[in-house]
Amino acid sequence: MTTASLHGFAKARKIYEDRGLRARELKAEGKKIMGYYCSYPPLELITGMDFVPFRVQGSINEAITKADSSIPTIVCPIIRSSLDMAMKGKYDFMEGFVTAHSCDCQEKFCRIWEHELKLPFHHYIDMPHVVRENSFEQFKEKLIMFQKAMEAYTGRALDRERIQQEIRVHNRQRALVRKLYDLRKENPPLLSGAENLEIMIALMCMPIEEGSIMLEEIIQEALSRGNGPGEKDTRLMLWGSPLTETNLIQMIESLNAHVVMDDICVGTRHYWADVEATSDPMDGIVKRYLSEIKCPRTFRESSSTFEEEMESRFGYLKDFARDWHVDGILLQSVKYCDTHGYEVPALKAYFEKIGLPAMYLEHEYTMAAEAQLKNRVEAFLEIIA
Amino acid sequence: MADKEKTKKFINRLKSRNIVRPMVNKMYAEGVTAANEGRPLAWSMVNWWEGDIVMRAMGVTPVYPENYGTVCASTGMAQKYQAICDAEGFPTHLCGYSRNHIGYAAEMKKLGKIPPDAPLGGMAEPTFMLGSGIACDTRFKWFQALRQYYDVPVWTIDTPSYDHTEDIDSDIHEHNIRHKVKELERFIEFLENLLGKKIDMDLVEDYLENQEKVFQLWWEINELRKAKPCPMHSRDFWTLMVPGYYMTYDKDALNLYHQVYEEVKARTDAGIGAVTPEKYRLMFAELPPWHSLDFFEKLAERGWNFVVESQGYHPPEPMSLKTGDSVLERLTRWTYWVNVGHIRKAKEKNYPLFGPVQYYYNWAREYQVDGFITHSLLSCRTATFWLPHAANILKEELLVPSMNMEGDIVDFTVFDPDLVLKNAEAFEESMDYHRGERKRKGLEW
């Protein structure tokens, strides 16, 4: 079955269930697929070079059988699973792969990927951890290197106008995603958290403009369909490490709660900020990717007091909670994620200060412990009620 | 291991190592004294020398919570501090050193003073904290998180990731150096604002000159260790880590390295090894089981000499400095070079390139090792991440076999020396076999 006859929700569902489906079709048509990891490789540059970007993720449903010979088991299981799937040929449609130094595990895993997979194109984008004036200059240098590497590989130059055009294309998709998120400001929300995640993941596995068309269809469908997710007592926001499947959200939504908002990189973090128009378009890209993505991998200059620092680091979550009428926050992280792990006590303190119930849920990238997680979420919901 | 088993020694340790212990004690005592006298004190991550020299020149006394993790682990206090960290709501999978120190800091905060039972006199409340972008995310997230207990400024000296450009002449290296100089300039500005005084660049240069001499000696010691039999065991290297890591600005460290050099040189000239007979030459990655170091005696008894180790903790290879460099450029070039120099070396020697595990590859050949012992650490992802990959490369490319032992930087119960000893004989068979294979394939050893 092809995706050509599918639209809206049905299309998102199909691509979510078979992530490489669209990419394989496109490859058969002669398009070039560029795999990327996490939310940091600038997609504008990738599409500007006529590559179709494809977000590489792991799978909770796939036992890790091959990667353990190259990666220890005490590191991020999502990364282990991603490498495992690649080594098993699940991403064999990709011509190249690009990662950024968003976290330490990624920096390291991409070298193992390079060695094991030997794709025609491979690039690593070094990026600062800190956001300072010189960090922007440094990051720009590294993005220019990325651009040059793709130019050398394809033999085609990427000019300013094309980058500007790509920025418009991606910003349009970002605006549509924000519009989609607005549908969950309603009570009851017009789509479920699980549906939303399916859509986000599908978007990352298909061409941008095609994704935008799908988004428009979905928004129309959601507005006109009668059977939305229905009434529930509690509205939750989900924070944390990446989710590669909807299982966790489905479990939460099988209880008396909606997930109406998120702060994860297969959600708002990936799409929220636009690239600003700047005379050198690369400057806008640099700013957006280095400082506007709110992943805890970034060290933000400390303000004069801890209170102020919390406000500057976490204030956006307060705004999300207010605008989406959130009753409680689920802080979730996969085990072995350092950048999220260190954030938990400070976040809990912050939410306590602003009077929002928050609970930390750690999971091991397996649904084996689902009953235990469910019990905790249920108890949390009883606390909020 | 029980005390009675300790009597017989098979490793010929360096006498000059005895100078180190008082230096370590001095380092910790200095921290507490500085705080008592109202002088600025920093909790600092290991920063590969550049930040230390700047801080010292500004009259700041740094103390190092990572090192304190090993101290608390070896005195048995780490368990208590880690439990406090857990109770504070930090996930239990985080870095063992950080859990120890966060627990320590929370305890000190609660008591309002240094905990009376803190090992080596404890670490006093800091004036500021200095994180680092080198090596792992923990090393800046940890201090960011600690601000919840000590509301003092937290600075991070950032760094490019070094070794992703295997083209050693690429412009990117100069870009990276420029970026690093700016990072140091910003750090100096931060210190000048915080402490209300100007930095004395002459002092920075004095310290740097001392450090360059230390590096030179240290490098030469490493070169001597290529001799067969190897005159210096990894245990002596690990003993020297504190001065080599934290005190290169210090004249005492220079004196120490002089003496170590003389001793190792004399041994080399006389053909004396650290283990006799040297049946097997081993490379060790990365951090050792600090609490069970006597375990290496048992391996020495079998003729295992550990000739090179711990790639993240060695000096940069000597380089000719670009004339016209500013002091800060010179300073940061060394820190940069420590992670890049091995690529140049590989190119010089026409070795194939293996990115992050180049160090191990180069060393395996230069030191002609028979086996690679990897120590995977339950709570240190960074020191563990490359190990299987490195082991694969050495096996495929150089026919050097490896053996892994599981352990942790803080939790002693993970490491089982008996299990490793049980496997030692089988590993010897493997090393013997591969020795023959290497000969057959025409490798140098």
Add this chain to the structure above:
Amino acid sequence: MKGKYFAGIDIGSTMTKVIIYSEGIRGQVIGPTGPEHRHLANIVMEDALAQARIPFEAVDYVVATGYGRINVPFADKQITEISCHARGVLHFFPNAGTVIDIGGQDAKGIKIANNRVVDFVMNDKCAAGTGRFLEVIAETLGVNIKDMGPLSLKARNKVKISSICTIFAEQEVVSQLSEGIPVEDIIAGLHEAIAGRAFRMASKLKIEGDVVFTGGVAKNTGMVKALESHLGRPVYICREPLITGAMGAALLGKELVEKAMESGKAIKIKERKLTTARVF
């Protein structure tokens, strides 16, 4: 609520507890959950009904809690053991601020403020630090589990147990026995280790108010003592520490019915039958 009956059933991993409540406890039974999870839960319920001398149909509302609460065909509502324990504890100790519960296969801490649960922590991933752990070790030592508490109070030099992992601790205990260490010193060491673990877990809640210790392990006097020494304060124990969950379930059911009646809405009662709980 005169003349109305409320049942609370707490189906734990080993024991099922039932309370029949109507202006006081009318029935209270603790019985085995059964070798197949929840298999015998309905029999415990029948015993409790017999004690209260009412037929099942006379019960106005049934709330199930505990790990076996899902798919209980004779319950009107499921509520987590966190909420039920807290409610039950508040019934017996109105000033409770923190609950530490150590049951057959999990341990939890609950923080209460203004008669509500405000936070909780749980260890439910392994047997370490639970009643199951004590059972395993009791068997290794050849001691009746009921005697562990009194025995441990006779300890002179409690040993240090370095591993709380059930398997490792068992090995450690065997080697200590072979060294001739008195059983009471070993048991005291085990209590110390489990209490320490429970204390550290509960510390995440920033312990405040009266501390109430519940669950099967709270019957062990040695554990009570060890926990008190960690806390530096006395803990409160119910006369029957196993029953708080079921008690809370019955009371929460009663409150739901009251609330529904006040608002004039009839509470939804499912069609229920007192049959064996489905095993999945």
